[in-house]
Amino acid sequence: MPETTVPGPDAGDENRVELSAPATPEMMHLVHAVLEQLWSQHEDVSMVDRMRFEMAVIEILGNIVEHAYAMESGGTERRFDVRLTATDAALVASFGDDGMPNTIDLSDVAMPDEEAESGRGLALAMAAVDDLTYDRSAGRNHWRLTCLRQPG
Amino acid sequence: MPETTVPGPDAGDENRVELSAPATPEMMHLVHAVLEQLWSQHEDVSMVDRMRFEMAVIEILGNIVEHAYAMESGGTERRFDVRLTATDAALVASFGDDGMPNTIDLSDVAMPDEEAESGRGLALAMAAVDDLTYDRSAGRNHWRLTCLRQPG
Amino acid sequence: MIEFAVDTTPEGIGVVTPKGRLNMSSARGLKEILDGLVSDGTSKIVVDLAETTFLDSSGLGALIAGLKAARQSGGDLRVARPTEAVLTVFKLTNLDRVLRPRDSVEGAFDA
């Protein structure tokens, strides 16, 4: 019997795009552009998967810009990096930044009520993707988003 | 007498943008988008400097896509990385790729005659920037472009 | 990246059309336009989302802030013609009830 290896969600990531840039609101546009590029290389990704992935990626980046670097004290670099990968199985985004640690327990995240003008970012990201993880190591924040691809 | 340090062309590069992506013609658009982003953060860069830098960056990336990875044998990854920096003094782009070595001596590069349908890329890049260097080390190609900024 | 068209109908209804992406770097612009309309006495507002290709939580925040400001002045804010991407965000955040999308700009204040 031939040996079979089940590809992990990162298999076939030689098409990944990695970006490292200042953590500023203007960088949102660049990440949108990177995603457009990713889709042009992976035309088989369904509209629904594109939408939910893009939504979560932008929310997490927004949080890094807004919260991790909220104070001047947050981090020495005020930069972020992100690796975006599309494989047949999944869309994966991994963020890193050296800003302040996230203080929110992801298992406590809930959608705020209708009147709230903020506080929907993480809840929206979690609703959009199949998996969202956060960890802090070596003085850096790491966020990882996974959308398992649904048949288009 | 106070000690003075002359900033090198890389000083103040905390606004640098770094990208690593597949070496495909489609990536041209992404690099244009990165440059647009860079200009939006550096509105004081003159139109002339933007134009000549963009021109050279795209020509060098074009060469990587077309020549460094011309054959299937060229490189294991078929990827490139680029770091783009704008400071008060200069615009700098550094490319890396693991494709085939460049065989052209840059001091021999000349503009071909009017009839030629190709062969203008390196000559155009060299005419556009103030400095263009190439070296091969650790199995990788390194191209570095510098535009000294002119008063806008 | 984003443009906003701002109009007032003969009935005095303000119509704001964001063209592009409503995200962190553009939500503030929308908030200022909505606030400006309300403080100038235009408290009935339609946000036409037909050309809004992307909406994030900051954009949602600006819409909710505008809605509250309009209602406080005795008016209302209604959204019309959302794209699929925008509608998905309304649904995921349970805001499709308070921001109930209307089929047309003209009829947005009919019911």
Next chain:
Amino acid sequence: MIEFAVDTTPEGIGVVTPKGRLNMSSARGLKEILDGLVSDGTSKIVVDLAETTFLDSSGLGALIAGLKAARQSGGDLRVARPTEAVLTVFKLTNLDRVLRPRDSVEGAFDA
């Protein structure tokens, strides 16, 4: 990323308008359009560069190839209304003589 408008004037002159960036990923498209026009018997061609925001050496190559094909069929290729970015590339490559830019599409074949 790029679009090409292709028209033929009542005088039988082909007018090609690239809208966007003429680079490695779009030059082939231009070359095919120019070849197509010439092989269909339209050997007088104007390339209207008013909406070409960027040109690289591949784009130049496509223009030179088109020029040669047009001349071989007894016609010519002329470029009109280049943007500043495009004109800079013509000058740096010494092609502003062979691709002498004209002020208008209509008058491109007048002299």
